Amino acid sequence: MVGGQADVKLVSNAMANATRRKIMAMLVEKERTNEEIEQAVGGTMLDYHLQMLKQAGLADTREGRVVITDFGKNFMETKSDKPGVAKKDLAGTRPLQVVDLRQLLPCIADSSKFRIIARFEPPLEGALKLLEPLFPRARYSDRIGALIIQRGNILITVYSTGRVTMTMIKSEAEAREVLEDLKKTINEAIIKGITPVPREKVKVDHAEIYQxxxxxxxxxxxxxxxxxxxxxLVGRETEIDKCTPLLEPRYATNLEHIRTLLEYL
Ligand code: SF4
Structure with missing residues (x-):
């Protein structure tokens, strides 16, 4: 393990479940034994729920007890990244700097790659949504208040608060290169003061999901x-959750990619 935090997308999946939210609420109060948690939420799939929280970097096991991580504490304090008030153009938006970059966990599907968290300053807040057309494969998600950019196998999620997460990164050098590229593209638009023209939404076909x-x-x-x-799936005649093999840890990154692609539909 490289660090004690994890990708926000995993966090969002982990916290999408009421049982896991209840476990986190218990851990905020104090560390717990498995038995205490089982008494409160039941034993059904408890190992799975704890595994999801650990993979997301929200919880950990220490000396046989389940504890909340620092990242988990921070998350529970802030709950989520709230988008700023939507803007109509880039006027007044200041150029970005990369102020922080940390390697987090190895990717679950490929342990030779990493999940990275970084930070842009100043936060883009309500201007973030306007940047969607700058990237060939990008989609602004109102649900999580973030711009999700696909660059080959790399998924980049930029939040309005300035936080940036990336998956399937080979090295810190690659992370820096991707971030600098991203910063350059965004800053060019900001410095020119040209608000990108909205374009047609990215098209996703079944062959891409199939892979x-x-x-x-x-x-x-x-x-x-x-x-x-x-x-x-592309025809919206079924749900991704019906493919239960995708819930296996070795497919975690695949699932993340599919969820991102489905955001484009
Ligand atoms: S459940 Fe099996 S057949 Fe269906 S999509 Fe998943 S792996 Fe393929």
């Missing part, structure tokens, strides 16, 4: 094959 599925054709989802499942 991130387990491709075992196990039929657990009720479809004849992963390919058929991908077609139905």
């Amino acid at each position: 991130y599925l387990p491709r075992t054709d196990c039929q657990i989802c009720g479809e004849q094959s992963c390919y058929a499942f991908a077609i139905k």
Whole structure:
């Protein structure tokens, strides 16, 4: 493990579940034994829920007890990154600087790659949404108040607060290069004062989704094959949660990519 925090996308998945939110609320008060947690939330899938919280960097096990991490404490204090008031143009937006960059955890699907957290100053706040057209594959998510940018296998999430997370990064040098590139593209627009013209939303097809599925054709989802499942996903005739093999830790990054692609639909 490289650091004690994790990618915000994993955090968002971890905190999307009521049982895990309840566990976190217990851990804010004090560290707990597995038995105490089981008494409060029941034993069903408890190992899985704890694993999700640990993978997200929110909780950890120390001397047989479950504890909240510093990142978890910080998250529970702030709850989430709230977007600023939406702006109509880039007037008044100041150029960015990269002020922080940390390697976090190795990626679950590929331990030779890393999850990175970084920070831009000043925060883009309400101007962030305007930047979506600057990138060939990007989508602003109102739900999480962030711009999600896909660059090959790398997923970059820029929050209105200035926080930036990246997955599938090979090294700190690559992280710096990607961040500098991102900063340059954004700053060019800010310095020129040209607000990017909104363009058509990024198109996603089933072949792209298919490449991130387990491709075992196990039929657990009720479809004849992963390919058929991908077609139905794009047509919104099924839900990603029906592919339960994707919940296995080794597919965590694949799932993240698919969720991002589905945001583009
Ligand atoms: S459950 Fe997942 S891996 Fe199995 S066939 Fe469906 S899409 Fe493919």
